[in-house]
Amino acid sequence: MRFRNLLPCLLTVLLVLGALQAQTVPQKPVKPADVSGVWELTTQGTPQGDMTADATFAQEADKIKFIMAGPGGFEMAGEGTVKGQDLEWTVVISTPQGDFTLTYKGKVDGETMSGEVQAGDFGAFPWTAKKKK
Numbered sequence: 001m002r003f004r005n006l007l008p009c010l011l012t013v014l015l016v017l018g019a020l021q022a023q024t025v026p027q028k029p030v031k032p033a034d035v036s037g038v039w040e041l042t043t044q045g046t047p048q049g050d051m052t053a054d055a056t057f058a059q060e061a062d063k064i065k066f067i068m069a070g071p072g073g074f075e076m077a078g079e080g081t082v083k084g085q086d087l088e089w090t091v092v093i094s095t096p097q098g099d100f101t102l103t104y105k106g107k108v109d110g111e112t113m114s115g116e117v118q119a120g121d122f123g124a125f126p127w128t129a130k131k132k133k
Contacts, residue, residue: 032062032082033108039129041068043117046125055129064089066104078102085109 041055048071055068062081066089070076080089091102104127106115113129 030084032059033085033087035059035064035082035087035108035113038132039113040132041127041129043125043127046119047122054132066091076102078104080104082108087113087115 035057036059037057039055039057040052042050042052044050051071053069055066058065059082062083064080064082064087066076066078066080068076070093074093076091076093078089078091080087085108086106087108088103088105090104093100093102100120102120103118104115105118106113106127106129111131115127116124117127118124
């Protein structure tokens, strides 16, 4: 007789424990890596060979702005985001044949970054960057 009265209590406890376990614990937002400043950025394997230039990043919270001298002396500028150690930015270049988009994606590791740039129909190329002092 005692066990019969105990069974509903045990079931209630198990249901409550299951509900508590199913609740997700909110994660603290991950602070974005600081990429502000000047970086020596090298894109490898392009049709023109490896290309190195100084890239300047301005950062406000998780938003970044990017400026770099491109081939032929024109300026490349773009915007993007930093989420934790992951960063992404896009540059749109206007040409006589139409707009051309470069999408950079990568990871920050202290004073270095690396990733891949998608260059439209030309494919993707690896890039690396080192923060200048």
